[in-house]
Amino acid sequence: METDMSFLSKTSSSSSSDDDIELRRGPWTNEEDNLLVHYITNHGEGRWNMLAKHAGLKRTGKSCRLRWLNYLKPDVKRGNLTPQEQLMILELHSKLGNRWSKIAQYLPGRTDNEIKNYWRTRVQKQARNLKIDANSAAFQEMIHCLWIPRLLQKIQSSSSVMPSIQSPQSTPQGFNIEKNSTNTSRSSSCSSSHSSNIYNSTNIMSECPKIPPRDIGDSDLNSFVKAHFPVDDNSYDVDNYGQLATGNYYNDVMDYDQMSGDQNKLTGDVLSDSFWSNMDEFFYQKQDMSHCR
DNA sequence: AACTCCCCCAACCGCACAGGG
DNA sequence: CCCCTGTGCGGTTGGGGGAGT
Numbered sequence: 001m002e003t004d005m006s007f008l009s010k011t012s013s014s015s016s017s018d019d020d021i022e023l024r025r026g027p028w029t030n031e032e033d034n035l036l037v038h039y040i041t042n043h044g045e046g047r048w049n050m051l052a053k054h055a056g057l058k059r060t061g062k063s064c065r066l067r068w069l070n071y072l073k074p075d076v077k078r079g080n081l082t083p084q085e086q087l088m089i090l091e092l093h094s095k096l097g098n099r100w101s102k103i104a105q106y107l108p109g110r111t112d113n114e115i116k117n118y119w120r121t122r123v124q125k126q127a128r129n130l131k132i133d134a135n136s137a138a139f140q141e142m143i144h145c146l147w148i149p150r151l152l153q154k155i156q157s158s159s160s161v162m163p164s165i166q167s168p169q170s171t172p173q174g175f176n177i178e179k180n181s182t183n184t185s186r187s188s189s190c191s192s193s194h195s196s197n198i199y200n201s202t203n204i205m206s207e208c209p210k211i212p213p214r215d216i217g218d219s220d221l222n223s224f225v226k227a228h229f230p231v232d233d234n235s236y237d238v239d240n241y242g243q244l245a246t247g248n249y250y251n252d253v254m255d256y257d258q259m260s261g262d263q264n265k266l267t268g269d270v271l272s273d274s275f276w277s278n279m280d281e282f283f284y285q286k287q288d289m290s291h292c293r
Numbered sequence: 294a295a296c297t298c299c300c301c302c303a304a305c306c307g308c309a310c311a312g313g314g
Numbered sequence: 315c316c317c318c319t320g321t322g323c324g325g326t327t328g329g330g331g332g333a334g335t
Contacts, residue, residue, distance in 0.1 A: 025305070027329085048320070065320080066304070101322060112322080117302055120325090125300095 024058045028067055032057060036064055037072055070111045077109025081118060087151045089115055090123070090143050 024032070039055035045068065048061030057064060070076065081089070085107055092103045100112035100119075107115065123143075127134035 027303075046320080050319095061320085062306095063304080070303075098324075099322090100324095113303080116324085121301060 023060060025063070028071075032059070033067070033072055036068060040068060040072075066113075070113050075109050076111065081110070083151050083154050085110065086118075087148060087155070089118060090148055090151070093119065093123075094140055094144065 035055050035057055039051060043051070043054075045051075045065075048065040050061070052059050052061045052064045055064070059067075088106055089103060092106055096102050098116075098119075100116045103115050104110055104112040124134045127136075127139050130139070132139050
């Protein structure tokens, strides 16, 4: 990924000697990464503008901070989002909106930028394909009444081989999403009195009582999948964006992809194009049913 | 094999806001 | 109150690489 660095002529209009340096921009080199990691290891984070100077980096403090937080920090998890993480994002976005950093707090090792990119490139894209607003009630209903139950089903069906779901490292007060949570505040149109336990599929499914059970039940889900995704049962589940980061410092974080062959299916993006490809038809078929209301 | 198209994501920019001096 | 710095967010960009022809 390394290319010739483009150079940004100095941003300061001043001609004072100290600030009169050429600032680098574009992709970071290994040397720059090493400098930044080494400096932070010895001196800690913070004071990014000073840090950039003292570390000998011809970067803005902002750029250094972004590189560290989104890429170099040891606990940054890389690789595909697991179904659990996708579920968390969908659920949390319905509660928090575009507050990416807040959402990221519940996904240890995931950055707000990564989550934002996921939302914009995956979820919003599908909304565009369906020609509906990603923030519309209709799309929210689809997420809560179709995709989340499906994600939960995928998770449950493989729970015997999946590691336990990570809890948020530090759950903000007043926003309990842990198991057995009794938090009932959510604005989804699916229900006004359901639990926010996002791991409990029965709760989620019961939130949409007007959806015919056949739409999300085990057997009929399979037939639905077969009807709408004729390739094979897992075709909708095969991820095609899994470009694992390469050549990076902290790339040894466990990725569920690598656990077993079956696990490859679990890590697939349930919101991948193939999954959604026939959903517009399905969506419009269901629109007049006024479910979840 | 070569070329084009398109998607994804790292990185950027601008702006707003908070907090400390 | 002003300035500086740090942080967060929305939106955008550009390059790598896969898919399609």
